[in-house]
Amino acid sequence: MTQAPYIEEYTIQAGDFTAIGEAATRFKSTLKMLGISSEAVRRAAVVAYEGEMNALIHGGGGTVKMTIHGDHLVIEVTDNGPGIPDISLAMQEGYSTAPDEIRELGFGAGMGLPNIDRNSDSMTIDTEIGKGTTLRAVIRFSPREAAARAV
Amino acid sequence: MKLREIAQSISAEVLYGEEFLDSIEIQCAYGADLMSDVLAFALPGTLLLTGLTNIQIVRTAQMLDLPAVVFVRGKRPQEQAIQLASQIGMPLLLCPMSMFEACGVLFQKGLQACTIPARGV
Ligand SMILES: Nc1ncnc2c1ncn2[C@@H]1O[C@H](COP(=O)(O)OP(=O)(O)OP(=O)(O)O)[C@@H](O)[C@H]1O
Numbered sequence: 001m002t003q004a005p006y007i008e009e010y011t012i013q014a015g016d017f018t019a020i021g022e023a024a025t026r027f028k029s030t031l032k033m034l035g036i037s038s039e040a041v042r043r044a045a046v047v048a049y050e051g052e053m054n055a056l057i058h059g060g061g062g063t064v065k066m067t068i069h070g071d072h073l074v075i076e077v078t079d080n081g082p083g084i085p086d087i088s089l090a091m092q093e094g095y096s097t098a099p100d101e102i103r104e105l106g107f108g109a110g111m112g113l114p115n116i117d118r119n120s121d122s123m124t125i126d127t128e129i130g131k132g133t134t135l136r137a138v139i140r141f142s143p144r145e146a147a148a149r150a151v
Numbered sequence: 152m153k154l155r156e157i158a159q160s161i162s163a164e165v166l167y168g169e170e171f172l173d174s175i176e177i178q179c180a181y182g183a184d185l186m187s188d189v190l191a192f193a194l195p196g197t198l199l200l201t202g203l204t205n206i207q208i209v210r211t212a213q214m215l216d217l218p219a220v221v222f223v224r225g226k227r228p229q230e231q232a233i234q235l236a237s238q239i240g241m242p243l244l245l246c247p248m249s250m251f252e253a254c255g256v257l258f259q260k261g262l263q264a265c266t267i268p269a270r271g272v
């Protein structure tokens with residue numbers, strides 16, 4: 001039986017730090033309602049949250065979308081910001097260009113992209129300088145080896 | 152350890168969530184002023200201790216299924232953070248101790264460090 005995928009999408013408003021996490025929270029309650037395992041729900045929430053945060057801080061706002069298929073979900077975060085000049089550098093733990101005011105709030109330590117990578121089964125970044133960035137992360141529902149950490 | 156016992160042992164005031172203190176059982180804790188690290192390291196069920204006060208502290212805890220937040224050094228969370236916590240039923244404790252002291256007391260009482268598996272470089 002093939003069902004049409006379920007899609008949920010929200011806007012990440014430029015400059016609205018307070019609202020970050022609202023989309024991830026909604027995704028979380030949708031997934032819980034669907035009976036997805038708490039581990040997968042948490043991973044999806046962390047991916048969406050880190051994605052929202054990056055789109056706001058580095059991309060000047062954008063959109064975050066979750067598509068739920070039968071055996072996996074996809075989280076896509078898109079912004080029209082400056083793009084990422086060097087993806088492998090950006091993926092390194094500890095590399096960050098976040099401004100001081102974000103650091104003072106407890107973020108901007110260069111942990112987000114590696115954390116998205118760890119919490120998803122696969123992840124891709126499409127980026128173009130001056131145009132924007134789209135991050136796409138896939139999370140499968142079947143139990144996977146908890147490679148990054150035991151829960 | 153019950154959250155109520157935790158609150159008592161670090162002389163914490165309950166800012167929100169008095170009614171949940173007896174039902175929440177906690178085994179480990181994580182102290183940090185860096186939410187980037189919390190998001191990367193904290194395991195579900197872990198008690199978060201922090202000296203930061205903005206709304207994203209509560210959201211970070213919520214994303215990771217952390218049961219409660221302790222604000223150390225006598226810091227009081229911002230109004231938005233309190234509002235969000237009361238919406239989602241997350242207890243907030245105010246502790247006058249430093250991070251080191253609060254963590255030390257809880258460690259002595261038997262709370263464990265949140266186990267972070269070795270990670271590849
Ligand atoms: N959407 C984006 N647009 C432009 N640059 C980005 C984007 N996402 C990430 N980057 C770049 O990659 C770096 C690393 O991102 P990462 O999420 O790992 O860390 P951070 O956001 O700086 O800090 P943290 O995630 O710990 O709060 C950022 O500092 C930024 O330079």
Ligand SMILES: [Mg+2]
Nearest residue numbers: 053054112113
């Ligand atoms: Mg980030």
